[in-house]
Amino acid sequence: MILVGSNSKLTLFLTFERRIMKKICTDNQQTVRHVPSSVTTGLGLLGLLATGMLPLGFSSAVSADDTIENSLVDEVVLEKVIVTDKFPGVKALNASDMEADILTSKRAAVSDTAKLLEDTPGVSLYGAGGVSSLPVIHGLNDDRVKIDINGMTLTSACANHMNPPLSYIDRSNIGKITILTGVTPVSLGGDSIGGTISVQTPDPVFAEPGKDILLDGSVSSFYRSNGDAFGGSIAAGVATQNVRLDYTGSHTESMNYNDGNGQIVKSTAYENQNHSAALSFKTDKHLVVIRGGQQHIPFQGFPNQRMDLTNNDSIFGNIMHKGSFDWGSLESKFYFESTQHSMDIGEDKHSQFLDGTASGGTFAPPNDQMPMETRGRNLGYKIQAEIPFNKRDTFRIGNEYHSNKINDYWPAVHTNTSIAANNTDARSAYWMMAPEAYLNINNGERDRVGFFGEWEANWDAKWRSLLGLRYDHTTTNTGEVQPYNPDLINTGPTRAVDRAGAITALNAANAFNARDRERSNDTFDVTALVQFTPNDMSQYELGYARKNRAPNLYERYVWGARNMDMAMIGWHGDGNGYVGNMDLTEETAHTVSLTAAFHEPKNNLWEVNVTPYFTYVNNFIDVDRCISASNAAASGCKATPQTATNSFVYLQYANHDARLWGMDVSGRTRIYKDQTVGEFAAHTTMSYVRGERMDGGNLYHMMPFNMKLSLDHRLSSWQSAIEMQFVDGKDDVQAIRNETETAAYILLNARTGYEWGKVRFDVGLDNVLDKQYYHPLAGAYLGDRYGMNPTAAANVTVPWGRNIAGMGRSAFVGLTIKF
Structure with missing residues (x-):
């Protein structure tokens, strides 16, 4: 009952x-x-x-x-x-749902979908491009977090992860976001050791009985002063009682933003376009939705990368079916996604010395090009059945498959012929990046098939439990690779340093090709969760999870050992160079978390949630300073950078045991309520995480203690907030990567919104005091200089030790009209 x-x-x-x-x-x-x-x-x-x-x-x-x-x-x-049903299903206490009303109030202030998650306890973001931040949950980042976009599992098709999953859906086309920061059920996880982020477009709405046609939609626009960012979106739908057709489209763009000192932060401009359509059918017991869409990003600057995104075209299609049967329910999802991705050195990074003057000579345009092309494909399905066995027990079983294919190649660069004809060094440099394409990943494939089962039990009004088991089989492989110049006998650079680099690249390719490259991983996940409600004021949840993740294609198969080649690899935003490791094994994380939730039961005047957690990871994929038998000047893996403490370095992915622990706290309280002046309330979130390697040293990019405190006001359709954000200094840095420290700071933000019928107006001011600050996870500032060789002479590369400055004061305004 x-x-x-x-x-x-x-x-x-x-x-x-x-x-x-x-x-x-x-x-x-x-x-x-x-x-x-x-x-x-x-x-x-x-x-x-x-x-x-x-x-x-x-x-x-x-x-x-x-x-x-x-x-x-x-x-x-x-x-x-007489109602024939059971107690509500188990839902983790640290699961957060962001519904349409919350999302609507945030859209005018951000263009990046990932930034909608910033107010969630335990969630932080790696800095990247304007629409491509990488989410982090409890210190576990990027591929370690399971991200589901309308049932699609998407893998970034880029050596720098410039097109992460959340970048493929515009924030204006989201109906709901669910974030699980703690123990994730096996039905929602797989191939991840962090939490889960599930993003859904709005559910289809059909005409009511007795009405033939339903027409609805919305038009939105926004402007933000810092960077002259502007954009808009449109959504339109037409429906009968059983069929619905939807279209959504959006466009956003921005110039470089200014920091708190009024200085331009270069390589932060972007432009993004999204279009999608959906056709939905429903009967009494079934719903089928067919979606398709396209994304075009003509440019996106990356201030913490040596490259910028110069084009990104993606198309996708998926089919979703939900059916209700006498025995339970069945949900099926099938999807396909294809990406054509291009990178090169953007305008802000073109051939400048430290004094800002053009370098000229060999490195002058167009000789400072570094084109990189990636073709990515994601294909998969997920089928899940839910079977209510009796009033107490519910079982879920399912199967899913995900295939990711990547071709990553760097076209040959043809040096300016007039220079090459009269310049021996230029002719030599020509052969460094010619005459063939550099094959970084050649027909790389990563296929995963998984099976899972869950048992949910609602024992009584006080006790619930969830137990799940999952098995995944992952295989990876790739074809043979080649450097720019695979034939050094008949062609090749003449200058000694250039020839040494070409030899290093050729030797690395030959060693890679000589090995058997096929790898497989068999993993078992276990999730156990129990909830206890002793009274109407408190609730407790204890969870344990054993979760696994196999290496991605870039961690396992990037092979270049030359300093320039290694500098093109890495999504970590630290400016270092990276090379893969074919012998990596899967990460296995053991997580224990406890959540205590308290609230005032009579009028819901206040609530407090506290979640401490601990994770031990076997074979955490981190890095070592890379070592090579070659000590050639062009080799990244040479002796010189092994002990460097104040420069960029060259690293190889490697397994190391690690541990992470921390705590999330959230709370809210009503301060005052009156029919005349409205309701005043306050809410806060606090998070802290630490990560260490078991062989010594810190893990990279651990978000220091941070807190948000907001004073909220609501009067009828008018909502306002004044927010204070405190971030502690980051001094627990990773020495292996020469990670830089950041100072503590406090930001003040203010916003208000009013909804009148079908019209909503939002206005706000971020960083009210125009504070100069450096976000702990923003990364190294590489956006204003040419930096192909991280350890070149100081006057021809971007310097080490600079953090990216955050955005200064910015006013925003947004307007949404529904129809």
């Missing part, structure tokens, strides 16, 4: 639900023997709300013999209500 509470409280929620019940009952005196589960879910939620227990989601049962008197509902009278 899920109808709960005393008769007086039942009166309240039945009054709210009288319209739903009127459609179920046609007579004024009728006994309902069965109510569809979709209706009982709604009744259950309202019942929980009526008894002041919604945050806990638990309640006591009501006897089937309880009689509801005729006076309780004015439109329909029920003598008896």
Whole structure:
């Protein structure tokens, strides 16, 4: 039973639900023997709300013999209500849902979908391009976080991860985001050791019975002063009672932003376009949605990379089916995605010395090019069945498959012929990046098939549990590779340093090709979760998870040992050079987390949530300073950088055991409420994480203690907030990468929004005090200089030791009109 509470409280929620019940009952005196589960879910939620227990989601049962008197509902009278359903399903206490109303209030202030997550405890972001931040959950970043976009698992098609999964969906086309920062059920995880982020577009809405056609949609626009960022989006749909067609489109662009000192932060400009369409069909028990879309990014600067994104074209298609059967429900998803990605040295990085003057000679345009091309493909499916076995037990079983294919090659660069004809050095440099294409990853494939099963048990109103087991089989392989110049006998550079580099590249390719490159990983995930609710004021959750992740194609198969080649690899934003390791094994993480949630039960005046956690990772994929038998000047893996402490270095991916621990805290309280002045409230989030390698030293990019405190006001359709953000200094840095420290800072933000009918207006001011600050995870500043060789002479490369400055004061305004 899920109808709960005393008769007086039942009166309240039945009054709210009288319209739903009127459609179920046609007579004024009728006994309902069965109510569809979709209706009982709604009744259950309202019942929980009526008894002041919604945050806990638990309640006591009501006897089937309880009689509801005729006076309780004015439109329909029920003598008896018998509901055949069970307690609500298990939901992790540290799971956060961002619904449409929350997302709408944030869209005008950001262009990057990932930045919608910043207020979630335990979530932080690696700095990247303007629409391509990389999410981090409890210190575990990027591929370690499971990201699901409408059921699609997408892998970045870039050696610098410039097109991460969240960059493929515009923030204007999101209906709901679910973030699980702690123990993730096996049905929502797989091939990840961090949390899970699930992003869904808005659910299709159909015409109501009796109406032939439904037309709806919205138009939005925004402007932000810092960087002259502007853009807009449109959504339009037409539907009958059973068929719906949707279109969404968006465009955003920005110039470089200014920091708190008024200085331009170069390589921060971007432009992004997205288009998608969906065709939906529904019957009484089935829903089918067919989606397709296209993305075009003509440019996106990356201030913490040596390259910029010069073009990114992606198309996708997916089919989703949800069906209800007598035995339970079935959900199936099939998807395909293809990306054509291009990188090169952007305008802000073109051939400048430290004094800003053009370098000229061999490195003058167009000889400072470094084109890189990637073709990526994602293909997969997921099928999941949910089987309610009885009132207490529910089982979920499923199977999924994901295939990722990458071709990463760097076209030959043909030096300016007029220079080459009269310059021996230029002719030699020509052969460094010619005459053939450099094959970085040749027909790389990563295929994963997984099977999982879950048992959810609702023992009573106080105890719930979830137990899951998952198996994944992952295989990777790649073809033979080649450097720019695979034939040094007949062609090749003449200058000694250039020839040494070409020899280093050729030797590395030959060693790579001589090995058997196929690898496989068999992994088992286990999740166990138990929830206990001793009373209507508190709830506790204890969870354990064993999760695994196999290496990605770049960690395992990038092979170049020349300093320039290694500088092109890495999504870490540290300016260092990277080379892969074919002998990497999978990461296995053991996580224990405990959540304690407290709230005021009568009027929901306050709530506090505290989550400490600990993770031990076997074979964490980190790095070592790379070592090579060659000590040639052009080799990155030589003796010189092994002990460097104040320069960029060259690194190789390597397995090391590690541990991470920390705590998330969130809370809110009502301060004052009055019908005339409205409601004043405050909410806060606090997070802290530490990461260490078991052989000594810190892990890279651990977010220091950070806190947000917001004073909120609501009066009818008017919402406002003043927010203070504190970030502690980062001094627990990783010595192996020569990671730089950052200072503590405090930012002040203010915003307000008003919704009048179908029109919403937002305005705000970020970094009100125009504070100069450096975000701890923003990375090294490489955006204003030519830096092909990280360890070249100081006057011809970008210097080490500079952090990226954050954005200065920025006003924003947004307008949304619905129809």
